[in-house]
Amino acid sequence: MTEHRVSARPAAQRRAPQRRGPGAGAQRRYAIVKWALLAALIAYAVLVVGANSARNVDFSVIRSAIAAAPGVSGLNALDENGFQERMDASPTPCEDWLMFGSDDIMDVSEVMVAKGNAAALDDLESALQRRLEAQLAVFRSYGVNQKDLLEGARVLRRGDYLFYAVGESADQWEDAFLACIR
Amino acid sequence: MVFSSLHFLYIYLPVVMLAHLLAPRRLRNGVLLAASLWFYAWGEPVYVGLMLFSVAWNYVTGLQLGAAARPSRRKAILAGAVAVNLAVLGFFKYYGFLVQTLNGALGLRLPDYNLPLPIGISFYTFQALSYIIDVYRGTTKPQPSLVDFATYITMFPQLVAGPIVKYADIEAQLQKRRATLAQVGQGLERVILGLAKKVLLANNLGLLADAMRAAPRLSVLSAWLGAAAYALQIYFDFSGYSDMAIGMGRMLGFGFAENFDYPYRARSVTEFWRRWHISLSGWFRDYVYIPLGGNRVGIGRHILNLLAVWLLTGLWHGASWNFVLWGLYYAVLLIAEKYVTGRALSKLPDGVARALTLVLVTVGWVIFSNTDFSAMGRYLGFLVGIGAGGFADGAFLYALRSNALLIAFAALCCGPGLRQWQLRLTGRLPAVALVLFAALLAACTAYLVHGSYNPFLYFRF
Known part of the structure; x- marks a missing residue:
């Protein structure tokens, strides 16, 4: 009968490669590299969180800043119905919100800021993506300027805020918003 | 990108x-x-x-x-x-x-x-x-x-x-x-097929599914049509993306394993998960389920293992409670198939078993696609007539008539027949196949140029 030898060592040990590695020195070097990597990860995470966070300010501050920004005076402040009509979503789940838009259907300029919890902002962000897609579908074939503005739409999430802007002055509206929450 | x-x-x-x-x-x-x-x-x-x-x-x-x-x-x-x-x-x-x-x-x-x-x-x-x-x-x-x-x-x-x-x-x-010219050609074919699944099928099915989901009230048949459209959308969306990944891998000289094997032809939920997102199921099997003891343990422990794996599978898909519920839904179905209904299921005719599996999977997609529990509850209610606007209505007939060809073609693409035909054609009449693929690419490009609805469902997982 064939004699089968069975190793007494545990399976994990048997499978472990029995290489004569560079030894303790190399292990120490690997450990140092990994600690350095962890420190870099923590610094990176702090930076990312810092860049995404927003100061909790009274919404009236943002409202005033956006209203005073260049080009907004030519737009209308929208009420809840106007918001719902444009966004196909209700702003009520949000804590506070503002939206300015033009009455002229050929003018795609609009700016919106909403404050709320993540779920409310998620829903609103989806709604405004749909809004952008719908507007693009309308203007793609003939509205070259409108199409460019829509493709340059600004959508930002910072802390509890969602910002959205389309227009010639969208960059300045964004700056006005960011100045409030930084 | x-x-x-x-x-x-x-x-x-x-x-x-x-x-x-x-x-x-x-x-x-x-x-x-x-x-x-x-x-x-x-x-x-x-x-x-x-x-x-x-x-x-x-x-x-x-x-x-x-x-x-x-x-x-x-x-x-x-x-x-x-x-x-x-x-x-x-x-x-x-x-x-x-x-x-x-x-x-x-x-x-x-x-x-x-x-x-x-x-x-x-x-x-x-x-x-x-x-x-x-x-x-x-x-x-x-x-x-x-x-x-x-x-x-x-x-x-x-x-x-x-x-x-x-x-x-x-x-x-x-x-x-090595990436030979033949491999590059085969890879390109696969990329175009995946692109067509995504652009021509998934995107258009998505429009139907979204329209149904946005309606405040649905008839029973409208709700099922919307859920079926979503089930087809997510399949063509994700398997299309996988096809493109496998095709590009081939063009680069890599052989990636298949990720889908006609999942909607499965005779049971167990079989469905052997055919859907195979690489993820395989990962959880090799690195979680088997190390936990797999099925070589007592019944109680096995049930716990399945619950743990499917809870994690659900959570893997997204940080939301509906994904947890979706994972547990499958855990319950798989446990039931293993210990209660499995024998009875195996005796059912193929068509019946497949239809039953499709119904269960479609209900699963309703849970998967609704992060809002009240919307999910309302939609699940419509499926069984609770709060629904009747059994069938004009909206259902209109949606069905408008999308009949799309749905029929999508259903055909859920089986291996069309792919086998394409492979035979490529083998026997390569010039004709080349023209067909060029036409398919042109059609996809035309859709991408003119269409704006181009979401990707699995992008954020």
Whole structure:
């Protein structure tokens, strides 16, 4: 009968490669590299969180800043119905919100800021993506300027805020918003 | 950058393929790595750093495991490395969910940073975990080249939506691979097929599914039509993306394993999960289910194992309670099939078993697609007539008439018949097949130029 030898060592040990590695020195070097990597990860995470966070300010501050920004005076402040009509979503789940838009259907300029919890902002962000897609579908074939503005739409999430802007002055509206929450 | 964008198809892909093809063999991984970082940075410049951390951390862990001989030391290295990988995934993907849950349940006011989810983090983290676990087990040797390892983790075809490629499966190809003209041609065919699934089928089915979901009230048949449209959309969306990934892999000289095997032809939920997102099911089987004891344990422990695996599978898909519920829904179905209904199911005629499985899977997609529980409850109610606007209505007939051809063709594509026909055609009449593929690509391009609805459902997992 064939004699089968069975190793007494545990399976994990048997499978472990029995290489004569560079030894303790190399292990120490690997450990140092990994600690350095962890420190870099923590610094990176702090930076990312810092860049995404927003100061909790009274919404009236943002409202005033956006209203005073260049080009907004030519737009209308929208009420809840106007918001719902444009966004196909209700702003009520949000804590506070503002939206300015033009009455002229050929003018795609609009700016919106909403404050709320993540779920409310998620829903609103989806709604405004749909809004952008719908507007693009309308203007793609003939509205070259409108199409460019829509493709340059600004959508930002910072802390509890969602910002959205389309227009010639969208960059300045964004700056006005960011100045409030930084 | 998504695969189904004109920029990717007509600028990025040709440039990268050409650069890869022309590069000397020893520089090919470097070219591929640079291209992959470019691809990722296009959509997520901030999170390139996170991916590079994952590369460096797991690369050093592999070397560390290779150099350590003592089992206790190896175990400690593995545990630390897994913990860091999961902590990164947990913080960037699940922190907001956890904080919202704790704040809601305990009335706390922990800060929610609302961090955007790093694209593909679940996929590349799972790939990295498979590598270090395999090195720990001794089934894979540590990769000595940082460039080769980084190429494996960041490779653009499967970076953002899988399939999850195990390191061992492409280890040899990372060192030495050949991309012949025939392979490039076959890969391109697969890319075009995947693109067509995504652009021509999934996007149009998505319009129908969204229209149904947006309606405040639905008849029973409208609700089923909407749910079926979503089931088809997610299949063609995800399997189309996988086809493109596999095709591009082939063009680069890699052989990625299949990720779908006609899942809607499954005779049971158990079989469905052997055919749907095969790389994810395989990952959980190899690295969670079997280490927990698999089915070689008592009934109670086996049920617990299944619950644990499916809870994790649900959570993997997203940081939301509906995904947890979706995972548990499948756990219950699989446990029921294993211990209660399995024998009866196996005696049912094929058509009946398939229809029953389709109904269960379609209900599962309703849970999957609704993060809002009240909307989910309302939709599930419509499916069984609760709160529904009758059994059938004009809206159903209109939607059915308008989309009958699309749905019929999509249903046909759920089986292997059409693909087998295409393969036979390519073999016998290659010139005709070439014309057909060119026409398909032209049709997709036309859709991409004129259409704006081009979401990608699996992009954020």
